[in-house]
Amino acid sequence: MPCPKARIRTILIVMDSLAFYMPGRVIFGLDSRLRLGTEARRFGSRALVITETAFRSSALLKELRSSLESSGVEIISYAGIGAESTSRAGEECLDLAKSARVQMIIGFGGLRVLSLAKAVAAFGAGICDLDSLKEEGEAGTSVYPYIEVPTSCRNPFMLREDFFLIDARNRHSSVFRRREAFPNLVVLDPRYAAGLSERNRSAILLDTMLSSLEGYFSQSSNFISNTIFLRSLGLLAGCIGSVHEQDPSGPDLCLYQAGLLSAFGLTMGSPGMGSAVAITAGGLFQVPKSGIAALMLPVILEYGRRACPAKLARMAPILEEDTRRMGTPAAADTVIASLRRRIDSLQLPLRFSDYGLGPRELPVLADAATAMGLADQMPQALDQEELLNLLKEVL
Numbered sequence: 001m002p003c004p005k006a007r008i009r010t011i012l013i014v015m016d017s018l019a020f021y022m023p024g025r026v027i028f029g030l031d032s033r034l035r036l037g038t039e040a041r042r043f044g045s046r047a048l049v050i051t052e053t054a055f056r057s058s059a060l061l062k063e064l065r066s067s068l069e070s071s072g073v074e075i076i077s078y079a080g081i082g083a084e085s086t087s088r089a090g091e092e093c094l095d096l097a098k099s100a101r102v103q104m105i106i107g108f109g110g111l112r113v114l115s116l117a118k119a120v121a122a123f124g125a126g127i128c129d130l131d132s133l134k135e136e137g138e139a140g141t142s143v144y145p146y147i148e149v150p151t152s153c154r155n156p157f158m159l160r161e162d163f164f165l166i167d168a169r170n171r172h173s174s175v176f177r178r179r180e181a182f183p184n185l186v187v188l189d190p191r192y193a194a195g196l197s198e199r200n201r202s203a204i205l206l207d208t209m210l211s212s213l214e215g216y217f218s219q220s221s222n223f224i225s226n227t228i229f230l231r232s233l234g235l236l237a238g239c240i241g242s243v244h245e246q247d248p249s250g251p252d253l254c255l256y257q258a259g260l261l262s263a264f265g266l267t268m269g270s271p272g273m274g275s276a277v278a279i280t281a282g283g284l285f286q287v288p289k290s291g292i293a294a295l296m297l298p299v300i301l302e303y304g305r306r307a308c309p310a311k312l313a314r315m316a317p318i319l320e321e322d323t324r325r326m327g328t329p330a331a332a333d334t335v336i337a338s339l340r341r342r343i344d345s346l347q348l349p350l351r352f353s354d355y356g357l358g359p360r361e362l363p364v365l366a367d368a369a370t371a372m373g374l375a376d377q378m379p380q381a382l383d384q385e386e387l388l389n390l391l392k393e394v395l
Contacts, residue, residue: 045072160266
């Protein structure tokens with residue numbers, strides 16, 4: 001065991017510079033959703049709520065509407081986001097926001113809804129055609145206040161200044177960045193997990209784990225974000241054994257805490273290629289993003305064995321694995337084996353073929369995922385051909 005002085009010296013050596021900025025407000029906890037109306041009233045008296053088709057007649061949307069209206073916020077809703085939705089839905093939301101003269105945008109739902117709602121808020125008053133964003137860049141200057149109400153715990157872009165959109169012309173997903181894209185308010189309530197099936201809960205858990213793992217691996221991570229990611233990964237690993245339980249004050253709270261930590265860490269780290277594949281597959285082939293993320297988690301673990309084995313080895317204590325007498329390669333192997341056992345216990349589909357994707361679709365997927373640019377911060381370069389070879393291993 002090194003002496004305390006030696007340990008302090010090591011910490012000082014690895015400390016690096018960092019910069020992060022979080023101008024928005026986050027409200028987290030059981031029943032925090034009930035505060036939405038009071039908080040939203042600060043931004044005006046008329047809101048456009050963008051949500052998914054599945055919530056159109058749901059009790060969740062009715063409750064959200066009631067909370068807002070009781071605080072004096074008039075609601076105009078767009079409940080038309082589904083698996084097939086693209087940037088074209090964003091254009092419809094823009095038109096509705098302008099014609100209704102709303103004063104804020106509220107995104108209510110899963111990752112696709114939230115990303116599109118953020119785009120509408122960030123670019124809404126200054127652009128007419130979301131498809132042309134890539135060509136026109138940051139068109140327009142006006143921005144709507146944006147409130148995010150996630151109905152699941154995972155969103156790697158939650159506290160970041162970027163978002164993704166599915167291009168209506170070819171269904172390719174692209175990431176856009178704008179300084180004004182930070183949400184003004186995030187309301188994160190673990191009670192929203194109550195309606196999830198065990199399978200969806202398991203997939204969302206592994207999706208969150210993928211985001212944390214990629215953020216931990218990324219070159220832009222630092223001593224603060226690494227601490228946050230390790231805590232998130234430890235919470236998620238501990239949740240796997242109780243994923244069948246629906247308890248807002250127990251496993252659900254733990255899962256949402258891990259999701260918030262992951263999002264916070266990703267203000268300094270970055271999502272990677274696994275997230276790019278999951279987002280791209282959802283856009284191109286309309287398969288569940290969380291399901292593909294769960295499939296990609298073992299792939300990214302194997303990538304980490306080659307690219308950053310020391311970081312993998314440092315995960316052993318959070319998994320309660322004793323690797324003190326092992327070298328780095330053996331410790332990394334132990335971490336991977338421990339996580340694989342946990343992943344396998346969830347009995348989720350872990351092959352592309354389980355989602356109807358075969359040899360013909362994988363090259364298209366690898367090409368589109370590489371073009372997203374999310375691999376730029378990965379510790380070792382991963383080009384299209386290398387990615388395709390990794391994808392073929394889980395065909």
